[in-house]
Amino acid sequence: MTALHALDKPDRSGYIFTSESVSEGHPDKVCDQISDAVLDAYLAEDPRSKVACESLATENRVILSGEISSSARIKVEPIVRNVIRQIGYNLPNKGFDDNCIIENYLHAQEPALEENTGAGDQGLMFGYACSQTKSLMPIPIELAHKLLLNLATVRKTGAIKCLLPDAKSQVSMHYIGRKAVELKTLVISTHHNNICEMEFEDLKQEIYHHVIVPSLAEIEEESKAFFETKNCEIKINPLGRWHDGGPAADTGLTGRKIIVDTYGGWAQHGGGAFSGKDATKVDRSAAYMARHIAKSVVASGLAAECLIQFSFVIGEQTPVSLMVDTFGSGKVNDCEIERMIAQNFNLTVAGIIDYLDLRKPIYLPTAAYGHFGREDFSWEKVKKIT
DSSP states (O other): OOHHHHHHSOOOSEEEEEEEEEOTTSHHHHHHHHHHHHHHHHHHHOTTOEEEEEEEEETTEEEEEEEEEOSOOOOHHHHHHHHHHHHTOOOTTSSOOTTSEEEEEEEEOOHHHHHOOSOSSOEEEEEEEETTBTTSOOHHHHHHHHHHHHHHHHHHHTSSTTEEEEEEEEEEEEEETTEEEEEEEEEEEEEEOOOOHHHHHHHHHHHIIIIIHHHHHHHHHHBSSOOBOTTOEEEESTTOOOOSOGGGTSOEETTOOHHHHTTTTSSOOOSOOOTTBOTTSHHHHHHHHHHHHHHHHHHTTSOSEEEEEEEEOTTOSSOSEEEEEOTTOOSSOHHHHHHHHHHHOOOSHHHHHHHHTTTSSOOGGGGSSOSSSOTTSGGGSOOOOO
């Protein structure tokens, strides 16, 4: 084989795959949480509310826009301020806090859409599960979320001083085929108060011992296969001190972290964001159903991993397509699993909403650290498929 041919057909038996996560204080996640908090407030008063709430956060300002159809009358401003406060943006003179300016441009929904009982729009949605971890999530995104959840814990408890809410993580794993064999690179970048270089070095050591070490111990316990970690390159704030963060330094928008919200890029994404949308928006509800079914397929022992795709047409109740791909890991062929899914699940829009109980105010907790892999959501339960 010539060198050119070798480049044309690279050996994919071994490769490095990367996923990232962002904290609840990341500007985009601030907006996701605001949008879902508004959604929850309307659903709490009127479970039939139709909500599409978009948020923008920038220096000292939050802007809301979108369409709402509801019998509820909600004061939105206190909800927004409470979300910002709970995240941890409550310090004055940092450029963004819970006393920021709030502009509300939410308005009534178009009547034709208000009366629609089918899918709120056309689109395609994916769901995925695999046996890499106990939660049936891919290891890279699972670990990326875990790092930032633990970082948030030490920030909020005060176990590590001077931390501020904005942060990111990144995890690179070496795979052989579909199996993780080694953790190659781990990155945490976190916003913090003004500190000197010596204090910064102490901060990095605290993050290593109180965030990274326990996170690695947790993922090693939760993963179902051994992978090497001793040669991992760990990078904490690789660019140096990070004094200016959050919406004061970087504008945030609802729906810009769709890969963080799902499978970290390991599985496909249909392109639709989740936060701020009620369950009649199949971007959200059908993606949740697809995850539930994929997880049920794996948990039922039908495959080691499973990818599901739905597609819907606006105004119609049933999906126009259903696809299953088990990547060759299925105990039965994929067409048979598709048949079993059709027999075991009601895939109409109304059926999905009722089955997963999606008219309740449950969405704010989904808006940071991923919508999947956390047992407290209905779509994370499993159903035995026979």
